[in-house]
Amino acid sequence: MATIGGSGQQFSEAYMTYLNEMIAVRLVVAVCASLLLNACNSEHGEGMATAADAIVVTDIRGKEVRLGEPAKRVIVLYQGALDGMYMLNAEHTVVGIQNNIYTNPETFKYFSKLDPRIARKEMPAPGNWETSTNIESVLSLKPDLVIIASGQTDAIRLLESLGIPVFAVSPQNNEQLFKEIGNIGKLTGTQERAMELLAYTRRKLDEIAEATDHIKQKKSVYYAWSGGRIYSTSGQNSRMAECFLLAGVNNACTFEIDQPNINPETLISWDPDLILLWSTDPQELYDKKELAVLQAVRNKNVHVLEPPFFYDPHTLKIMYAAIELHNVAYGTNKNFDLEENRRDIMTNLYGAKATVLLE
Numbered sequence: 001m002a003t004i005g006g007s008g009q010q011f012s013e014a015y016m017t018y019l020n021e022m023i024a025v026r027l028v029v030a031v032c033a034s035l036l037l038n039a040c041n042s043e044h045g046e047g048m049a050t051a052a053d054a055i056v057v058t059d060i061r062g063k064e065v066r067l068g069e070p071a072k073r074v075i076v077l078y079q080g081a082l083d084g085m086y087m088l089n090a091e092h093t094v095v096g097i098q099n100n101i102y103t104n105p106e107t108f109k110y111f112s113k114l115d116p117r118i119a120r121k122e123m124p125a126p127g128n129w130e131t132s133t134n135i136e137s138v139l140s141l142k143p144d145l146v147i148i149a150s151g152q153t154d155a156i157r158l159l160e161s162l163g164i165p166v167f168a169v170s171p172q173n174n175e176q177l178f179k180e181i182g183n184i185g186k187l188t189g190t191q192e193r194a195m196e197l198l199a200y201t202r203r204k205l206d207e208i209a210e211a212t213d214h215i216k217q218k219k220s221v222y223y224a225w226s227g228g229r230i231y232s233t234s235g236q237n238s239r240m241a242e243c244f245l246l247a248g249v250n251n252a253c254t255f256e257i258d259q260p261n262i263n264p265e266t267l268i269s270w271d272p273d274l275i276l277l278w279s280t281d282p283q284e285l286y287d288k289k290e291l292a293v294l295q296a297v298r299n300k301n302v303h304v305l306e307p308p309f310f311y312d313p314h315t316l317k318i319m320y321a322a323i324e325l326h327n328v329a330y331g332t333n334k335n336f337d338l339e340e341n342r343r344d345i346m347t348n349l350y351g352a353k354a355t356v357l358l359e
Helices: 006-044 079-087 106-113 137-140 152-159 174-188 191-212 237-246 264-270 282-286 318-330 338-357
Strands: 055-058 065-066 072-077 094-096 145-149 164-168 220-224 274-277 303-304
Touching: 055 174, 055 237, 065 152, 065 174, 072 079, 079 094, 079 174, 079 264, 079 338, 106 338, 137 152, 145 152, 152 164, 164 174, 174 191, 191 237, 191 318, 220 237, 220 264, 237 318, 274 282, 274 318, 282 303, 318 338
Parallel strands: 072 094, 072 145, 145 164, 220 274, 274 303
Antiparallel strands: 055 065
């Protein structure tokens, strides 16, 4: 309710100050209680994982994560890892997700098919993978594991100081992704399913590589980030570079770093055969008059991977992105029937849940 006049404004400001102080007090109390509990557990040996029965894995930071038993309440604040939880059949352990799942219409469309709690918008969303995490909301969900992007260093530091196990993720290559899937499988008691997923993925990657490694004159491809960020791309040491290698094409970007930003002159000097877009209308590219000289623009060799859910390079679905990219670059290949491969890959990754995804 709005307040009018000096006294009302002073009351409103005082009330907001009171609320902020109460939030700070609650957080301090939570920290102290957690530290006290950890000290008691350490003293009496209760609730602590022993060397004999502990689940121990190492995350992307090289940090050891230890649980006494498989996690039953997991908050997942990284979309690729959340996707992996459904592949692992571990969604029953998920009690919190990143808010982007709700705010991105395309993302919501598919995750709502995977989980009725998301469809009803009942799943708590205490943070976003790129920006912020509401620590108080995380604490209220009483997680025994938080999976979060490794870049959220402040949130990770605070969560760990509260005694909450954190598994940090941000895979830059397939081997790191495979290790991530295997470790999350151990942490959630779905290790057998993780082994099935990885065995299938390795077989499929070998199949794709065998079908594309004969290509001598490789097409060059430039990849632009989502949301019309035409001059933001992926370098030689990136997930998309692995996708390109698998598809039998060259990454037009010559920089080694993962996520370089470039200028129009640099893109023109590369002059790629094909431009690949993610969640971007091709017209945004065509409207840039400075890029009209590019052969890919002149020849309309611009392709969008859509719907993006099926191609997420931060997941095992990177193999389907490689198959489609190969077909777009070189024409239909008898080894890569897109519809057949989509059904095969999604069914093997999601099991029975693939039926609703493919509707």
